[in-house]
Amino acid sequence: MERNTLDAVMNAYRIESECIMEMMNYFDKEKFSAAVELLKSAPRIGTCGCGHSGIMCQHFAHLLCCIERPARFISPAEAVHGATGFLQKGDVMVFASRGGKTKELLPIMKICRKKEIKTISITENLESPLAISADVVLKQYVNRETDRYNSQGTTSSTALCMIFHTLQTALIEETGFKNEQFAVIHPGGAVGERLNKK
Numbered sequence: 001m002e003r004n005t006l007d008a009v010m011n012a013y014r015i016e017s018e019c020i021m022e023m024m025n026y027f028d029k030e031k032f033s034a035a036v037e038l039l040k041s042a043p044r045i046g047t048c049g050c051g052h053s054g055i056m057c058q059h060f061a062h063l064l065c066c067i068e069r070p071a072r073f074i075s076p077a078e079a080v081h082g083a084t085g086f087l088q089k090g091d092v093m094v095f096a097s098r099g100g101k102t103k104e105l106l107p108i109m110k111i112c113r114k115k116e117i118k119t120i121s122i123t124e125n126l127e128s129p130l131a132i133s134a135d136v137v138l139k140q141y142v143n144r145e146t147d148r149y150n151s152q153g154t155t156s157s158t159a160l161c162m163i164f165h166t167l168q169t170a171l172i173e174e175t176g177f178k179n180e181q182f183a184v185i186h187p188g189g190a191v192g193e194r195l196n197k198k
Helices: 003-026 029-041 051-066 106-114 129-133 155-175 179-185 189-195
Strands: 045-049 071-073 092-096 118-123 136-139
Touching (some): 003 155, 029 092, 029 118, 029 155, 045 051, 051 071, 051 092, 051 155, 092 106, 106 129, 179 189
Parallel strands (some): 045 071, 045 092, 092 118, 118 136
């Protein structure tokens, strides 16, 4: 491996770790608390995003299921072809879009408004359509992507994932979720073996 390649790899560690630490400066306690309250009280939760944001939304939906908050990722393509029927009045949809202008998501936001589904948008652009239309907006911060062209969804994915992890952490505390519950729904693998060890 070339020396400049190794330097780039080490720099990637620095860029992403700095991003997470700097993102704490944008943490809004009131908005975060409002998001947690919506998620805590929602009968069902949908997550929606495109590209890397969509992949992180799939991760978040799975995390929610792991603490027994019924959730599913709703593909932007399927959402406008009936999949938003999963959500009903009082449920919550979580949108993720760094720029807040992802065209595929805007019609879905309109559906949510018509159905009186509460919405949370996570975006870097607080003046974007997805931010303005949401019930709660959480600020995503990205210093730069890790590649030399600052174009690949690397640091931005990490930043979004970190926000989802903080929401998951808060929900475990706020709902009183117990590890014994997790043991019931996660008997598989090494984790399941450890949780269910007599």
